[in-house]
Amino acid sequence: MGGNGAREDWAIVALAEIAAAPTVAALEALRVQYLGKQGRVTGELRALSGLPALERRARGAVLNEYKTDIEHALSRQREVLAQAEQTQRLEQERLDLTLPGVSPAWGTLHPITRVRRRLADVMLRLGFTLRTAPEMETEWYNFEALNMPADHPAREMHDTFYLEAPYVLRTHTSPFQIRAMRDAGGELPLRVATLGFTYRRDDDATHTPQFMQMEGLVLDRGIGLPDLKGVVLAVVRDVFGPTERIRLRPSFFPFTEPSAEVDMSCPLCLGTGCRVCHTGWIEILGSGLVHPRVLEAGGYDPGEVSGFAFGWGVERVAMLLYGLDELRPLYQNDVRFLQAFDAWDSL
């Protein structure tokens, strides 16, 4: 039943207030104000009992209609507010897909790995094959076969780590020469190189007990010092730059005859002389023509075949290439130090 005539003022005000409620809390206050135990509608309904029967029915119908209208208005406004809240939240929590993400930390190659790969690459391009050799060697391969008999003074200099006889931790990569020659079975020419760890009882700023060497060996008929110098120059220039110069200085190694230390022009001062090199030259590798006794130990006839060998420290190459004063940081696993080489190599 509808009321005949206009709504009473207070009911009109109630519906207007509800439709304008700005928050859920304000809406709840209005609900209490009109429908709560002390509310306007509740009070009006309670007052019905004092009316005569006929009047009470008519008034009751009007009040119930108001009550229903107010309930509907409350639930409608509740929905409006919920919608507004969601819109606002979506606005605030919007994902900006153009913002930069959190990138994972990339690993970088160890500087020694970088230099090792670079050296291996140079040797392969020069026509060498790469091979490995045992780090645990017999004394024969490490010394005797390389023209260092038991009483040879050079054996003292090597500060060898002795294992259960007859084994040692190899003190240099040179035993690989003997293994390569024996495996080749007299075949010519032989162009072979190796890269690997070697061990000596040595530990200071520029020495570690474990260090890496790269070594190359070439055998053929008529090989001489000019071949040695040409190949070493090509390797040095490939690694350090096309303007490097080298010089050979007479030296002594038991397994080569003649032997030569190779100096290269200092890459730091371009050969003009600096704090590091003093003279403009830097000692870089050891080399020489393969000693006849070494050729014999490898199964070749020194009367027919000659060759040269050269070897250098991979860490030393890394120090010169990256301008390091010390060798030890390369093996101390400080990630900040190691990551610096990424930037260097991308130059």
Ligand SMILES: [Zn+2]
């Ligand atoms: Zn210099």
